[in-house]
Amino acid sequence: MPEPLLNLVPRAEAVQTMKDFKSDQEVRWCPGCGDYAVLAAVQGFLPELGLAKENIVFVSGIGCSSRFPYYMNTYGMHSIHGRAPAIATGLATSRRDLSVWVVTGDGDALSIGGNHLIHALRRNVNLKILLFNNRIYGLTKGQYSPTSETGKITKSTPMGSLDAPFNPVSLAIGAEASFVARTVDSDRKHLTEVLRQAAEHNGTALVEIYQNCNIFNDGAFEALKDKDRAKEAVIRLEHGQPIRFGAEGEKGVVRDPATGDLEVVTVTPENEGRVLVHDAHAASPTTAFALSRLADPDTLHHTPIGVLRSVDRPVYDTLMSEQLDRAVDQQGKGDLGRLLAGNDTWTVVG
Amino acid sequence: MTSQVSSEAGEALVGEQRSAPARARQGAEKEVRRLDRVIIRFAGDSGDGMQLTGDRFTSETASFGNDLSTLPNFPAEIRAPAGTLPGVSSFQLHFADHDILTPGDAPNVLVAMNPAALKANIADVPRGGEIIVNTDEFAKRAMAKVGYAASPLEDGSLEGYRVHPVPLTTLTIEALKEFGLSRKEAERSKNMFALGLLSWMYHRPTESTEAFLRTKFAKKPQIAEANVAAFRAGWNFGETTEDFAVSYEVAPATRAFPTGTYRNISGNLALSYGLIAASRQADLPLYLGSYPITPASDILHELSRHKNFGVRTFQAEDEIAGIGAALGAAFGGSLAVTTTSGPGVALKSETIGLAVSLELPLLIVDIQRGGPSTGLPTKTEQADLLQAMYGRNGEAPVPVVAPRTPADCFDAALDAARIALTYRTPVFLLSDGYLANGSEPWRIPETADLPDLRTAFATGPNHALADGTEVFWPYKRDPETLARPWAVPGTPGLEHRIGGIEKQDGTGNISYDPANHDFMVRTRQAKVDGIAVPDLEVDDPDGARVLVLGWGSTYGPVTAAVRRVRREGGSVAQAHLRHLNPFPKNLGEVLGRYERVVVPEMNLGQLATLIRARFLVDAQSYTQVNGMPFKAEQLATVLKEALDA
Numbered sequence: 001m002p003e004p005l006l007n008l009v010p011r012a013e014a015v016q017t018m019k020d021f022k023s024d025q026e027v028r029w030c031p032g033c034g035d036y037a038v039l040a041a042v043q044g045f046l047p048e049l050g051l052a053k054e055n056i057v058f059v060s061g062i063g064c065s066s067r068f069p070y071y072m073n074t075y076g077m078h079s080i081h082g083r084a085p086a087i088a089t090g091l092a093t094s095r096r097d098l099s100v101w102v103v104t105g106d107g108d109a110l111s112i113g114g115n116h117l118i119h120a121l122r123r124n125v126n127l128k129i130l131l132f133n134n135r136i137y138g139l140t141k142g143q144y145s146p147t148s149e150t151g152k153i154t155k156s157t158p159m160g161s162l163d164a165p166f167n168p169v170s171l172a173i174g175a176e177a178s179f180v181a182r183t184v185d186s187d188r189k190h191l192t193e194v195l196r197q198a199a200e201h202n203g204t205a206l207v208e209i210y211q212n213c214n215i216f217n218d219g220a221f222e223a224l225k226d227k228d229r230a231k232e233a234v235i236r237l238e239h240g241q242p243i244r245f246g247a248e249g250e251k252g253v254v255r256d257p258a259t260g261d262l263e264v265v266t267v268t269p270e271n272e273g274r275v276l277v278h279d280a281h282a283a284s285p286t287t288a289f290a291l292s293r294l295a296d297p298d299t300l301h302h303t304p305i306g307v308l309r310s311v312d313r314p315v316y317d318t319l320m321s322e323q324l325d326r327a328v329d330q331q332g333k334g335d336l337g338r339l340l341a342g343n344d345t346w347t348v349v350g
Numbered sequence: 351m352t353s354q355v356s357s358e359a360g361e362a363l364v365g366e367q368r369s370a371p372a373r374a375r376q377g378a379e380k381e382v383r384r385l386d387r388v389i390i391r392f393a394g395d396s397g398d399g400m401q402l403t404g405d406r407f408t409s410e411t412a413s414f415g416n417d418l419s420t421l422p423n424f425p426a427e428i429r430a431p432a433g434t435l436p437g438v439s440s441f442q443l444h445f446a447d448h449d450i451l452t453p454g455d456a457p458n459v460l461v462a463m464n465p466a467a468l469k470a471n472i473a474d475v476p477r478g479g480e481i482i483v484n485t486d487e488f489a490k491r492a493m494a495k496v497g498y499a500a501s502p503l504e505d506g507s508l509e510g511y512r513v514h515p516v517p518l519t520t521l522t523i524e525a526l527k528e529f530g531l532s533r534k535e536a537e538r539s540k541n542m543f544a545l546g547l548l549s550w551m552y553h554r555p556t557e558s559t560e561a562f563l564r565t566k567f568a569k570k571p572q573i574a575e576a577n578v579a580a581f582r583a584g585w586n587f588g589e590t591t592e593d594f595a596v597s598y599e600v601a602p603a604t605r606a607f608p609t610g611t612y613r614n615i616s617g618n619l620a621l622s623y624g625l626i627a628a629s630r631q632a633d634l635p636l637y638l639g640s641y642p643i644t645p646a647s648d649i650l651h652e653l654s655r656h657k658n659f660g661v662r663t664f665q666a667e668d669e670i671a672g673i674g675a676a677l678g679a680a681f682g683g684s685l686a687v688t689t690t691s692g693p694g695v696a697l698k699s700e701t702i703g704l705a706v707s708l709e710l711p712l713l714i715v716d717i718q719r720g721g722p723s724t725g726l727p728t729k730t731e732q733a734d735l736l737q738a739m740y741g742r743n744g745e746a747p748v749p750v751v752a753p754r755t756p757a758d759c760f761d762a763a764l765d766a767a768r769i770a771l772t773y774r775t776p777v778f779l780l781s782d783g784y785l786a787n788g789s790e791p792w793r794i795p796e797t798a799d800l801p802d803l804r805t806a807f808a809t810g811p812n813h814a815l816a817d818g819t820e821v822f823w824p825y826k827r828d829p830e831t832l833a834r835p836w837a838v839p840g841t842p843g844l845e846h847r848i849g850g851i852e853k854q855d856g857t858g859n860i861s862y863d864p865a866n867h868d869f870m871v872r873t874r875q876a877k878v879d880g881i882a883v884p885d886l887e888v889d890d891p892d893g894a895r896v897l898v899l900g901w902g903s904t905y906g907p908v909t910a911a912v913r914r915v916r917r918e919g920g921s922v923a924q925a926h927l928r929h930l931n932p933f934p935k936n937l938g939e940v941l942g943r944y945e946r947v948v949v950p951e952m953n954l955g956q957l958a959t960l961i962r963a964r965f966l967v968d969a970q971s972y973t974q975v976n977g978m979p980f981k982a983e984q985l986a987t988v989l990k991e992a993l994d995a
Contacts, residue, residue, distance in 0.1 A: 010840075023847065025859060054842045059678070070847050070860065075839035077681060078849025079674075080704050086671035090678025090686070091839075094637050094662060098682070098839050116674070119667035320662060327657035334659030336630050337797045340623055341611065344558065345794065346415050348607040 002312055005126050005202045009051045009099050016047035023073040034185035034211035035065055038132065041191045043072070049099075049199055056099045059088040061113055063105035064139050065132035065211070082113025085120040088127050093317045099199070102129040107137050110146040110166050118175040123316040124203040130195075131168055131208045136217035148217075149298050169292040169308055172206045173285045179205035180288065181307040185212060186225050190236075190305065197307055203315045223300045235294065237306035239280040243291075252276075253294065262290040264302055280310045380589070381596045382553075387446030388600055389454035390548065392541075393471045394463030396430050396439045399541040404441025406545055406562065410554035412614035412791055415602030416445040419906065420616075421453035421979065422787045426644065426727040433487075433495050438470040449606035451906040451913075453788065455981040459551075461544055463487065463518070466496045477510040482547070484540065486519035514593050518543055525583035529576045539580035546584025551597050556585065608793065615792040617756035617785035618645070621715065622652035624763025626659050629685045631764070632771055632803035636661045637684035639675035641668055641694065644727040645783045646717040649689045669697035673714070677701060680710040681848075683807060683838035685767060689715040692734045693724065699742050702776055704850045706746040706874065709825075709834045711770035711777075711805075713763075714738075714748075718782040720977045729977025730783035732902055733953035738778040739931055739960070745871045747878040749773070750930040752780040754905035757792035759785060762928065764801060771805045773881055774833040780930070782952070784979045785903045808835035808844055813856070824848060824858040832877035879932050886934040890923035891916075896992045897944035899969070901927040901957055904950055904980055911985035920993050930957070933964070941967045948972060948992050950985055 021043040029035045046056070056074040060066035062081035069076030079087050084102045092100040109117045109131050120127060136154070137143040143156040147168065151160040172180045179201040183194040191209065198205035210221045223233045231247045243253040244267065252267040252275035265271055282288065288309040295303040328334075390407070394400045401422055411418050421442040430437030444454035459480045462468035464487040475481065488501055502508055503515055522543045526536040542563070549556055560578050567574035588594045615623075629636035638661070640650045654663040662679070666672040673688040680686035690698065695716050705712045718734045720726025738750050749769050753762035759781055770777040811820035812835060824846040825834050837844040846858060854861035855869055888897070889912075900908040905926050912924045925940060927933070941947055941961065947969045949958040955971035962969055972988050974980055 025847075052840075052842065054845055055840050057681075057839045069849070072847075074845050076847035076849075077678075077708070078847065078851065079677075080700050080850055083670060083674045083701065086666065086674030087678035087681075089666075089671070090637065090639055090664065090675030090680075091682045092678075093664060093675070094635065094679040094684045095682040095839065115667055116671055119671065320664075324657045324660060324662070331658045334626070334630075334656060336627060336659075339626065339656070339659075340794050340797070342613050344409060344413055345611050345613045346413055347611050348415070348604060348609055 002202060004200060005096070005315065005318070006049070006051070006099065006200060008096050009055050010097060012050050012052045016050070016053065018043045018047060020053060021046050021073050023071050025070050027071050028067065029064060030215050032214040033064070034134065034213070035068070035132065037185045037188065038130070038191065038209055038211060039068065039071055041188055042130075042195065045192045045195050048196075051099055055097055056101070057088075057091060058101045058103055059084045059091065060103040061105075061108035062139070063108045063137075064213075065103055065105045066108060068103040082108050082111070083116060084108070085113065085116040085127065085129065089120055089123070089125045092126050093320055096126070096317055096321060100127050102127055104129065104131055106131065106133045106135060106145045106147040106168070110168060110171070114146075118171070121172055121175040121177040121204050121206060124176075124178050124313055125316045126203055126318075128198050128201075128205045129207065131206060132211045133168060133208050134211045134213040134217055135165075135220050136213050138213045138216050142216035165297050167292055167295065167297065168206075168208045170289060173289045173292060173309060177206050177309065178203040178311050178313050179307070180309045181206070182208045182210070182303070182305045184210045184221060184224055184305060194307065197310065201310060202312060221300065224303055224305075233299075233301050233303060235291075235302055235304040237278045237280070237291070237304050237308060239278055239307065239310075241278055242275045243278050244275060253291070262287070262294060264294065280307045282309075283311060285309060382599055383596055384599050384601070386448060386600065387444065387450065388459065388552065388598065389442065389444045389457045390459045390461070391440055391442040391457035391471060391474070392461045392544070393438055393440040393467035394461075394541070395432055395466065396425060396427065396437050397432065398439070398463045399538070400439045400441050400463070403541045403545045404443060406559050407548060407554065408443055408614060408789060409558055409562070410549060410556070411443065411445045412612075413558055414555055415604065416600055417448065417450050417603040417606050417791060418443060418445040418614070418789075419450055419453045420444075420789045421784070423978070424728055433464060433466050433492050435466050435470050435496055438466050440467070440471060445600060447601040447603050449603065451910040452979070452982055455983050459548075461548065463540070463544070465493045465498055465502075468502060469496045469498065472508075475511065478512065480512045480514065481508065482514045482516055482544070484518035484544075485515045486517045516547070516587075516593070521583065521587060522580050525580055526576050529572060529579070531572075531576060535573075536576065539577050542577045542580040543584035543587070546581040546586075547588045547594075548584075549581075550585040550588030551594065553597060553599050556581070607791070610793040612791045612793055614789050615757055615760075616787060616789040617753065617759045617781055618648040618717070618787070619652060620757050620792065621753070621759035621763050621779070621781060621786075622649050624760040625649075625653065625685075625687055625713070625767070626656055626661065627760070627797075627800055628764050628767035628803055629659065629661070630797075631800050632685050632767060632805060634683065634685040637676060637679035637686045638663045638689065639666055639672040639679065639686070640664070640689045641666050641672045643669070643691045643694050645719055645786045646689045646691050646694075646715065648786070649715065649717075669694040670701060673698040673701040673712075677705055677708070677710065677712055680705075680712050681708070681839070683836070685713075685771070686711065687713040687715060689717070691717050691719045691727075692721045692737065695734060695737055695741065702748060703742040703744065703746045705776040706742070706748060707850050707853075708848050709774045709874075710836070711774055713766050713770055713777055713779060715779045715781065717786045718780060720975070726977045728783065730903065730979060731952050731975060731977065732780075732782055732904070733956065733975065734780060735901075735930060735953065735956040736959070738780055745875060747875050748776050748778055748931065749878055749881055750778040750780060752902035752928060752930055753785060754902060754926055754928065756785050756788050756790050760792070760795075764803070765928070768801060768803055769881055771803055772833065773831055773877055774836055775878065780902060782903050805836065807841065808837035809841060810843065822846060823856045825853055826856050827873070832873060832880060881932050883929040883932060883934050885936040886925050886927065886940055888923055888925045888940055892921050894921040894923040895945040896921075896948060896989065897923040897925060897941070897946070898948045898950065898989060899925050899927065899941075899957070899961070900950055901930060904952065907980040907982045907985055908950060910982035911989055914982060914986040915989045915993070918990075920990060922989050922993060927957070930960075938965045941965050941969075946970060946992055946995065948989060950974075950980060950988065952980070
C-alpha cells in the first residue's frame with residue numbers, strides 16, 4: 001500500500017466538532033434544497049479526519065452548489081463557471097500539505113467545465129470532487145442540463161430536449177478516474193461513508209451525489225428514495241460482496257457469457273453462483289463501467305450506488321514533486337548566477 | 351558610442367572603410383577589408399536548417415564581441431511544401447563594431463539556398479549587395495515552381511549585384527565522400543558548408559560551432575563529424591577559391607559596451623530567466639500554468655528545464671486551465687505565471703477578471719503575434735495592447751508592462767513581478783514575436799544587484815470589531831498601496847472565502863449593496879492607478895518641437911531612426927513607454943511640451959488611441975501590420991516629414 005497522502009496534511013491540535021466547520025455566513029439555498037443535507041454531511045464528517053482546518057480548501061465553480069465554500073469555515077474559493085478543477089489543480093500540485101476539495105454541479109462539471117474534469121481525472125491530481133447532480137440548471141432558473149433525460153421539457157426546451165444525457169460515473173471511468181462513487185443526498189449514512197473513502201483515496205476521487213432540486217426538478221430521484229421503489233431501483237455496491245438487490249435480495253447482477261456484458265437476473269439456486277462479487281479495486285475498469293451502464297437514464301432503474309472503482313495509481317502531484325527533488329539530486333540546487341551566465345560569455349574590460 | 355551608419359543607395363557594403371589595409375592574415379594574396387557593420391541574411395527552405403545556421407553565426411559573432419541584433423523569420427508550417435515561396439525560412443543578423451539597435455533594414459549579403467529563397471528575398475537586397483547562391487538547386491523545375499521562366503543566374507537580372515554562384519550541395523557531398531553517408535544524409539550538411547564559408551568571409555571564431563555540433567550529435571558521432579567536416583570544407587572553400595577574393599573584419603564593439611561579462615540572449619530566454627530571478631528575489635516558488643502556443647512555447651520549454659530551482663511547470667489541457675492552475679497556485683502562495691499569445695489571452699479573459707476580483711498576484715505573459723484569430727502565428731505585432739487594457743467584462747483594470755529589447759525582457763519580468771506582488775494584482779507582460787525570437791548581447795547582472803521582491807503573507811488578525819474581537823478581514827487594504835492581505839491556506843485563524851462575486855469592503859463577504867459595488871469598482875481602479883512607476887524619461891538634447899513616443903519592441907527601430915534624423919541635423923525628442931497601465935505620472939506633462947507627437951506602432955494605432963483619450967493630445971499615429979518590425983529608414987522618413995510639417 002502506498003503512503004496515504006492525507007499524512008502530508010497537518011493534524012488538528014484539538015478535537016474538532018461539526019461547529020468548527022460552519023462559517024458565520026447565512027446559508028442561502030432554497031428551503032428544502034438537497035444541498036443542505038450534503039453540507040451537513042460534509043461538516044459532520046470532516047472532524048473525524050482530524051485535519052487542521054486551515055489546511056482544508058474548498059474550491060467551487062458556478063451554480064447553486066458552488067456557493068458551498070462560503071458556508072465552510074475553511075479556506076475557500078468560489079471561482080468561475082467550470083474552472084474549479086483547473087484552479088484546484090494548481091493549488092493541489094503546489095501545496096501538497098493541503099486537502100483540496102472541489103464542489104461542482106452537473107452543468108459546471110459536465111458542460112462548461114467538462115474538459116477540466118476529464119483532464120483532472122486522467123492526471124489523477126490529489127483532489128476530491130463532489131459533483132452535485134440535480135439533472136437541471138437551478139441558478140439560471142430551470143434549463144435542461146447535460147444529465148437531464150432526453151425529451152425533458154424546460155424553459156429552453158419547450159418541445160423537449162434533444163440531447164442524450166451523460167452518465168457522470170461512466171464518463172469518469174472512461175476518463176481514467178482512479179476513484180469513482182455515487183451516493184444520494186438523502187442517505188446521510190451512505191453519503192458519509194462514501195465521503196470518508198474519497199477523502200482517504202490517493203489521487204482524484206469523483207463522488208457523484210444525486211441531489212434534489214425541489215424548485216426546478218423536484219422528485220428527480222424519487223425512484224431511488226421512495227422506500228419501496230428504491231429496493232428495486234437501487235443497487236448498493238459493497239466491495240467484496242455479491243451484487244444483489246430487491247426487497248428480498250432476489251435480484252442479482254451476472255455476466256452474460258455470450259457478450260461479456262452485465263445483466264440483472266432473478267437469482268435462482270442455479271444461477272446464484274454466477275452473481276458477480278463487487279471488486280472496487282479491480283485493475284481493469286471494464287466491470288465498473290459495465291455496472292455504471294445498468295442504470296436506465298430515464299427511470300433510473302438499476303442505479304448502482306457506492307464506490308464503483310477505487311484503485312491506486314501514480315498521483316500527479318507526487319510525481320511532479322518527485323521530479324523537482326530528482327532535478328536537485330541530479331543538477332544540484334539551482335544557482336541563479338550560474339544560470340544567467342550560461343556557457344558562452346565574453347568580458348568587456350574598461 | 352558610434353552612431354549607426356545609414357544605408358547609402360548603391361554602396362556595396364555599408365560603412366565600409368575604403369582605406370582599410372589589406373592585412374594578409376588569410377593566405378598571402380587575399381585581401382582583408384575592415385567594415386564597421388554588416389547585415390547578413392541566410393535564406394532557404396524550411397527544412398534547410400537556416401535558423402540553426404543563423405543561431406550558430408550569431409553565437410560565433412557574440413563570442414567575438416560584436417554588438418548584434420537578429421531577426422529570425424519563418425513560416426508557421428513546420429515543413430511548408432519544399433521549394434515554394436511560402437516555405438522560405440530566413441535569419442537576418444546585423445553585427446557591428448559599435449552599438450546597434452536593430453537587425454538592419456536591408457541585408458548586405460544574402461545567402462540563398464534555392465530559387466525560392468532568392469526570389470523571396472532579392473527585393474530586400476540593395477544593388478551592389480553580395481549574393482551567394484546554391485547553384486545546385488537552380489534546376490529548371492525548381493525555378494519554374496517559383497515562377498522563374500529563365501535562370502536568374504543567367505538572364506542578367508542579377509547584374510547589379512555581386513553574385514557568387516557556389517554548387518553548395520555538390521561540394522558538400524564531395525567533402526563528405528569518406529563518411530559513407532547516403533546522398534540525402536550528406537546533403538543535409540550543406541547549411542554547415544554555407545556557415546563555414548560565411549565564417550571564413552567574416553573571420554568568425556569556429557571552435558564554438560565545432561563544439562556545438564559534437565554536443566548536438568553526441569549520440570551520432572558520424573553525423574557530428576560529417577557536419578564538422580562540411581563546416582570546415584566551407585571555410586576552406588572560401589580561403590582557396592578565387593571567387594572569394596576578399597574577406598572582411600568587423601572589430602569587436604569594445605567601446606559600445608560598459609565593462610562587464612556578456613552573453614547573447616533572446617527575448618524568451620531573458621524573460622524565462624527574469625521569472626526565475628523574480629521567484630528567487632521574492633523567495634516564492636515559481637509556478638507556470640501554460641498551454642503550448644507560438645511564439646510563447648519556448649518559455650514553457652525553458653522553465654521546464656529548471657526544476658532544480660523549485661520551478662513547477664504545468665502543461666494544462668487548454669489556455670483556460672493554464673491560467674486557472676496558475677491562479678490556484680497564487681492562492682496557495684506561489685509566484686504564479688501563465689504564458690501565451692493573443693488567442694490564448696482571449697480564452698483567459700474571464701480568469702483574468704477573476705484574478706482582478708480576487709486581488710491575487712499573477713503574471714500574464716503575452717508574446718504578441720499577428721492577429722486577429724489565428725492570424726500570423728510566427729510573425730510579430732503589437733495589437734494586443736487594447737485587449738490587455740480592456741479585454742474583460744466589467745471594470746477590470748490590469749497593469750501592463752512592455753519590454754523594449756530582447757535583453758530587457760529580463761528586467762521587465764522582474765518589474766512585472768514587483769507590481770503583482772506589491773499590489774496583489776494580475777499584471778500583463780506584453781512582449782512580441784520580434785523580441786521573443788530576436789537576440790542581442792546582454793550584460794549579465796550580478797545577482798546581488800537584483801531588486802528585493804520579498805512580500806509578507808498575513809499571519810494574524812488585522813481588524814478589531816466594535817466589541818474588541820480580533821478578526822481577519824481579507825479585503826482590508828494597506829492604506830499606501832491599497833493592496834489586500836495575502837493569507838495563504840495553512841495559516842491558522844485566517845480561514846476565509848474569496849470569489850468572483852462582488853465582495854463587501856473589508857470583510858470580503860458577498861455583497862450586492864449598490865454603494866459598496868460602486869466603492870469597490872473605484873477602489874480596484876484606484877489601486878492600479880496608484881501603482882508606483884518611474885517617470886517617463888525624454889531624450890531631447892536640443893529642445894525639439896517633435897516628440898516620438900513608442901512602446902515595447904519598436905524601441906530599436908525608433909531609436910535608430912532618431913539617430914539618423916539627428917545626424918542629418920534634425921531635432922527630434924524621443925520617449926519610450928515601459929508602463930502602459932498606469933502611465934507614468936509625468937506623461938501628460940511631457941506630451942504637452944511638444945507641438946507634435948508621433949506614435950509609431952505595429953498595430954492600427956492602439957497607444958495613439960489611449961493617448962488621445964487620456965490626454966486630448968492629437969497624436970500622429972504611424973502604423974505597420976505586416977508581421978515585421980519597422981525599418982529604421984522608414985521611421986526616419988516619417989520623423990523628417992513630421993519635422994517639416
